[in-house]
Amino acid sequence: MNKQTDLAYFTEENSAAVVNARIDKTKAHPRMAEVIDALTRHLHAFIKEVEPTHEEWLTGIKFLTETGHMCTEWRQEFILLSDILGVSMLVDAINNRRPSGATENTILGPFYVANRPMLPNGDNICKDMKGEPCLVTGTVRDTEGRLIPGAVVDVWQTNDDGFYDVQQKGVQPEENMRGAFTTDAEGRYWFRTVKPRFYPIPDDGPVGKLLGQLGRHPFRAAHIHAIVTAEGYDTVITHIFEPNCRYLREDTVFGVKESLVGHFEKVEDTLEAAEAGFDGAPFFWKVQADWVLARSHGGKAIVHHV
Amino acid sequence: MNKQTDLAYFTEENSAAVVNARIDKTKAHPRMAEVIDALTRHLHAFIKEVEPTHEEWLTGIKFLTETGHMCTEWRQEFILLSDILGVSMLVDAINNRRPSGATENTILGPFYVANRPMLPNGDNICKDMKGEPCLVTGTVRDTEGRLIPGAVVDVWQTNDDGFYDVQQKGVQPEENMRGAFTTDAEGRYWFRTVKPRFYPIPDDGPVGKLLGQLGRHPFRAAHIHAIVTAEGYDTVITHIFEPNCRYLREDTVFGVKESLVGHFEKVEDTLEAAEAGFDGAPFFWKVQADWVLARSHGGKAIVHHV
């Protein structure tokens, strides 16, 4: 620690240096000291760039306060803020630099439920009969192309009204639109659902208001969430995106990656539909979603739950 | 707007550019767009520098959430955070670049009460009889040295236990340690109080915990707050610092400026003490605090109140 800076009074010029000189490295949590040192530098550079008025600063304080007050057991407005500023995707990218060929990660989102039902392959996760029928089939392989039996493919999506079951407790059937499937001896899994649709992130709070002030819409490109796990492999937290969604190139949380855009084929054949498990349906969507897992290097998957 | 960037998917490399390209300048609030553009760039640069793990990111989300939940009508934890990171002082410095010779600003702090009592010169703001008696006298002048009659000097400080009255409602007498005085025809004001003492900022919340993790203490250098107002002049929001305070060079919110360190003289004379209004006191402190106001250039003083 520089004793000179340490004892200096605060001035506009040396602001960040004076603040950081106060960290007592002999007592501080080393990583926290490192993070706050960097935060202070970038925060002061930001303030110096925009030169906020006192009222603007207070607007920022009020925004953060309202965002905090919006957070409950079922609503995490700060994660939403992190999402719409691309911070969540950036943190995900930094932590999931996989070997090429392995399936890429994307945002987890706030609606994952850890206690999802384990279902047999072929089951239909759609329990409210709304939407266009959709059959998802695929394999789980390693980066050398070897099939992985016993891998778990955990999926969830909104219903056709654009809401997750946990957003509509008492309205949607229990565990609507979620379930986990296990790959068979040939590394295959399959399940029935409905074609995903775009939906807005919860935009009735401070983050929604901010989006409005930026001329941004609150919509996520249509997707099915998936977490793919297998022993000895890196967990993949990802999406299958619907290729024709109007919001594909402007997902409000920046979750779309080229490699995650799915292949959706419309099959207009009642016989094939019945064979796929959609009796009486005039058509269904056929989606192929293959996952490639990278060997784990000791790290463990993090699936937070708010 | 660059259509190329606008339609690009998010990658680690182009992260901030992709996020900012989503701002629709034809619909956005222009200043909000400017501020969020800068915030996103500095925030992404910060994330790229520290490369937080997913757990560390979640620690940050939880910290912000707890900070929000700590905020009530009487406690503003985000202002406290802004204070200990030097952001409040930086915003103040940017907005109060005064002509040399004028009294400098410092932090307002969260304990200002707008409805303070107007008192006659010489009154004692200390109503709980604790602490060492102190007589503050001074003048208000303009930058040309002309005395300003009718200026208002609004002062407040903690009691000798280190708490503001609003922190101890029902414990301290009403309006203890606060009052506003008006300069007389010669631009003079004077009042009685007690010698200020250092005190901790409220440190039982997330901000206090953060200070601990940085090896920092929660103490503010001993001070008397003052807001000096006069028609046609820039309002000065400032402090008188006690020169011998052990925390003078390490005020936890960085409020100390060389020019604001007061002159405190100990007068050990019972007669002079009685004359100053401290009957029976074996000694008292004599403080001279002169203020110099700059002509206002249209802006209006901002005294927020949480």
Ligand SMILES: [Cu+2]
């Ligand atoms: Cu920066």
Ligand SMILES: [Fe+3]
């Ligand atoms: Fe989703």
Ligand SMILES: [Fe+3]
């Ligand atoms: Fe104070």
